[in-house]
Amino acid sequence: MDNQVNTQGYYRPQLPMLPTVFRVVGKIKETHDTWTLELQNVDKTPLPSFHPGQFNMLYASGVGEIPISISGNFNSQDTLVHTIRDVGMVSHALCGLNTGDFVGVRGPFGTAWPMNKLERKNVIVVGGGIGLAPLRPAIYHLLNNRDDFERVAIAYGARGPEEILYPNQIMEWRSHLDLMVRVTVDAASASWQGQVGVVTTLIPRLNIDPANAAALVCGPEIMIRFAVRELLQFGLTPDDIWISMERNMKCGIGFCGHCQLGSKFICKDGPVFNFSEAEQFFKIKEL
Amino acid sequence: MELKVLQLDQLNDLIQVLIMDDYQLIGPKVKDGVISYDSIKSSSELPIGIIDHQSPGKYALQNIQSSRFFGYTVSPYSWKKYLYPPVQSLFKVNRNGKGISFEVTNDEPRYAFLGVRGCELNAIKIQDKIFLKGNYIDPNYKRRRELSMIIAVECFNTCETCFCDSVGSGPEIPDGADIVLTEIFEDGDHYFLARSETEKGQDIFNHLKLNDADDKHVLIKDAQLERVRTQLKRRVQTTGLKSNLMANPDHPRWDEVAERCLACSNCTMVCPTCFCMTVEDVNDLDGTTDRQMRWDSCFTSEFTYIHGGNTRESVKSRYRQWLTHKFASWQDQFDSLGCVGCGRCITWCPPGIDITEELEALSIPSNQYKKGE
Numbered sequence: 001m002d003n004q005v006n007t008q009g010y011y012r013p014q015l016p017m018l019p020t021v022f023r024v025v026g027k028i029k030e031t032h033d034t035w036t037l038e039l040q041n042v043d044k045t046p047l048p049s050f051h052p053g054q055f056n057m058l059y060a061s062g063v064g065e066i067p068i069s070i071s072g073n074f075n076s077q078d079t080l081v082h083t084i085r086d087v088g089m090v091s092h093a094l095c096g097l098n099t100g101d102f103v104g105v106r107g108p109f110g111t112a113w114p115m116n117k118l119e120r121k122n123v124i125v126v127g128g129g130i131g132l133a134p135l136r137p138a139i140y141h142l143l144n145n146r147d148d149f150e151r152v153a154i155a156y157g158a159r160g161p162e163e164i165l166y167p168n169q170i171m172e173w174r175s176h177l178d179l180m181v182r183v184t185v186d187a188a189s190a191s192w193q194g195q196v197g198v199v200t201t202l203i204p205r206l207n208i209d210p211a212n213a214a215a216l217v218c219g220p221e222i223m224i225r226f227a228v229r230e231l232l233q234f235g236l237t238p239d240d241i242w243i244s245m246e247r248n249m250k251c252g253i254g255f256c257g258h259c260q261l262g263s264k265f266i267c268k269d270g271p272v273f274n275f276s277e278a279e280q281f282f283k284i285k286e287l
Numbered sequence: 288m289e290l291k292v293l294q295l296d297q298l299n300d301l302i303q304v305l306i307m308d309d310y311q312l313i314g315p316k317v318k319d320g321v322i323s324y325d326s327i328k329s330s331s332e333l334p335i336g337i338i339d340h341q342s343p344g345k346y347a348l349q350n351i352q353s354s355r356f357f358g359y360t361v362s363p364y365s366w367k368k369y370l371y372p373p374v375q376s377l378f379k380v381n382r383n384g385k386g387i388s389f390e391v392t393n394d395e396p397r398y399a400f401l402g403v404r405g406c407e408l409n410a411i412k413i414q415d416k417i418f419l420k421g422n423y424i425d426p427n428y429k430r431r432r433e434l435s436m437i438i439a440v441e442c443f444n445t446c447e448t449c450f451c452d453s454v455g456s457g458p459e460i461p462d463g464a465d466i467v468l469t470e471i472f473e474d475g476d477h478y479f480l481a482r483s484e485t486e487k488g489q490d491i492f493n494h495l496k497l498n499d500a501d502d503k504h505v506l507i508k509d510a511q512l513e514r515v516r517t518q519l520k521r522r523v524q525t526t527g528l529k530s531n532l533m534a535n536p537d538h539p540r541w542d543e544v545a546e547r548c549l550a551c552s553n554c555t556m557v558c559p560t561c562f563c564m565t566v567e568d569v570n571d572l573d574g575t576t577d578r579q580m581r582w583d584s585c586f587t588s589e590f591t592y593i594h595g596g597n598t599r600e601s602v603k604s605r606y607r608q609w610l611t612h613k614f615a616s617w618q619d620q621f622d623s624l625g626c627v628g629c630g631r632c633i634t635w636c637p638p639g640i641d642i643t644e645e646l647e648a649l650s651i652p653s654n655q656y657k658k659g660e
Contacts, residue, residue, distance in 0.1 A: 062570050246593060254422075265620075
């Protein structure tokens, strides 16, 4: 089956609703309700290349299919990495898969973080909760091409210390001298030595020049709303801010209609939007 | 192509030629008290002498003792039922001890649609934009569309609910039909004027001995179409419509219409352009799964479900999504309106909500709007 590339330069499968069979080759428990699955194509063909910020539709056969962002290193040619939080029927089935089990994969779909537009800029990555997962490929890109960027900061917030995603990796990132890593939790017991407070409180204290800065933001919608407000106050313009949105999706290709917000399909016009374009989403209740 | 005369008894010849040519002929017939688009084997099955009365929340058929074949306006069903079926199998999941596999079965029928109205052909062209003209293509839709033959029939009547003219999609038949027919009753003569518009249509015409029409026929045809146009009473004011809807998400009329709307999704089910769908697994006890695509509606509560709840909880927000999509955001997405003025959503709305009336009320500035206007 010959597949093509669409006008955005992204993968365009000929049978866009037909998944490919993948096998779970690794499973990591991240938090009490979040797992990372490593997947390999059963027929060993190389993966279509993806861009940081894109997602796949993961299909637990007999249960259903949901959009999950790609959270691994996009240089990897043979293994797909997805971090999934067990919150619904399909995510529960996916989190219940074990090494050797099968899963259907369609994708990659959607828009990507604009990595080339960030070059020679200060980059602020703002993540909340599981929102770090779709940001991780962007962070890998920043680290792999560190010289292309000015100062790089990661501001990450979780609800509690036990909910921090990729804690070992965050520790490793903290050891990079050319990377600012700030972590906070909404609430913690006395044993927590770190910062307490919502993620927005980290932004004004970043030692970064906002005049030449851009930000990538992903997390719960309420967190995006306040993080953007804080970034604007910090001195960024709407054009400097990119966010990643989430909506119900049944297809990933603009056919099912579920993910519409105003004139946009989150699946194909997003999930990554420049904030100047996404501002409207936050202005109308129940849009 | 030039205009031909198709005599009354040649209508059945046309049907037989299509069937001989391996088309599954779908046309209008009376079924379950409505005009249904269904499998047709001969012209005697057509709704001879039947007209339809449609008004907000009401539908009735009447036998007017005429020999007219296409006196009705539009069926509650649209051709979408065939080109984009309500339930489609995407693939089957087979499981064995070693793993799973996904099996696609495509066996698309070859349809000939007889009696496609101007508004309906425009609706098909709108769905073409969604499924064929974007970055992704629906291969099943593409196949069905390529195989199908469209025989459009110009309207002779209108219903109270029709408003095609004001949204630019009728009553004339747009480009895209293979054959266009006009049923004529003139001075006791009953016949059809026929024009083939594609090679596919011409191939069918080659099997029929059709005489050329003359200038008189052209005049009769044009006069009939103009008479139909003047019958259209309902209108939508499309100028400034998009910007007005986009600018008024909090117009008081949304609350008012939400009080009447049952969120039953009838309007989206009868709409010939609505394309929303969901995908479900149908699991069999034999261990196989059929993955099916089904029509869905933005009026259902779970339509916007993500963990933590639905992003459109209120009926107001769902109605607003539907109407704003049809008349405003659709223009950004597909460069046309999402409405062809067929009036089905008005007829089949249980409380009889009339979108033309809602749009008019929404065009009144919020601060000047008085409830119940």
